[in-house]
Amino acid sequence: MEEYFADLHIHIGRTASGKPVKITGARSLTIENILKESTNVKGIDIIGVIDCHVPEVLSELQALIHTGDVVELDEGGLRFQHVTLILGSEIEIYDEHCKGPIHVLAFIPTISKMLEFSSWMSDRMKNITLSSQRMYETGRNLQEKVRELNGLFIPAHIFTPYKSLYGRGVTATLEEVFHPDYIDAVELGLSSDTNMADQIEELHRYSFVTNSDAHSLPKIGREYQKIKMKTPSFEELRKALHGTDGREIVANYGLDPKLGKYHRTTCDDCLTILEDTTEACSNCGKSKVIKGVYDRLLELKTHSGDNQSRPPYIHQVPLEFIPGLGKKTMLKLRDYFKTEMNIIHEAPEEALRSLLSETVAESIIRARKGTLSFQEGGGGKYGKVNVF
Structure with a gap:
């Protein structure tokens, strides 16, 4: 068995011809750039690209398969240099059972099956060329189709205020919309962690995944997991998500929830964090709020959140959040340590101190130890690392 880093939620901004896929994604976020960034810069072993249903993609x-640059694996997935690409699609469900729209991730093992899935969706979607489009089909029927194609079904960023399972999609339980046995894992999102999510007892049966939801190349790998598998392939990933045959998620690495942009409830007008969500905003007097994940979980809570069977959730501070760590310094670090995974996990403290200012080096070291302090995020605004 080996251990691999995996980020399973990466968007495509544009096709090679320049056509938009994820409207809010960076133009540089093409499939080829994603593959190169993941393996050469980030050091990620497995990536889930969730706009692979688009015909041009x-x-x-x-x-790339025809030229030999990419190889299809016998156990599912595509291999490029040192990274495995898992073919995925992000889809919006808003059927008659939903209280609000819900985003889900569907992963499909092969190109041929993704072509079939794309064709099936094109009859149920207004624009198959774009990301995260609404499907005019029930959540359970979508689950059935993914299962028929031997795929994986994962509700996405399940607590965010907009377009998520518990944010607005259901009143209290996922069974309002989905078949619980046809869910392979759930994605936590940037504003929650394992202990927060385990306050909902019906989630105890599922593995948790932590992913970047990257809309630009630098965002790849800001959240990820370490997975124990025999090889980095689709079928090995399936076994790991279900904890079978010794395969498992070893650890989740994610933002401290305080850094997430929907962690706390804020005023919808001025984005002031509200300690008392029943009162008007103390700053501007407005009463409309954007409910944060922290407060939504207090409403949904059915358990203490202490679940000893979980792998550790390690609060990770992405390098882009470190104050004073600019582009030139990042290039120097990558030249020395090769990948961001090496910088975050492997670089000796002495080497960091020799290459960086004391403040930046100490910030990276404290981030590893979980001793940084933060300004909390909310209302669509990320939190910040406090400069000590």
């Missing part, structure tokens, strides 16, 4: 991947 599928054509690009087929062309």
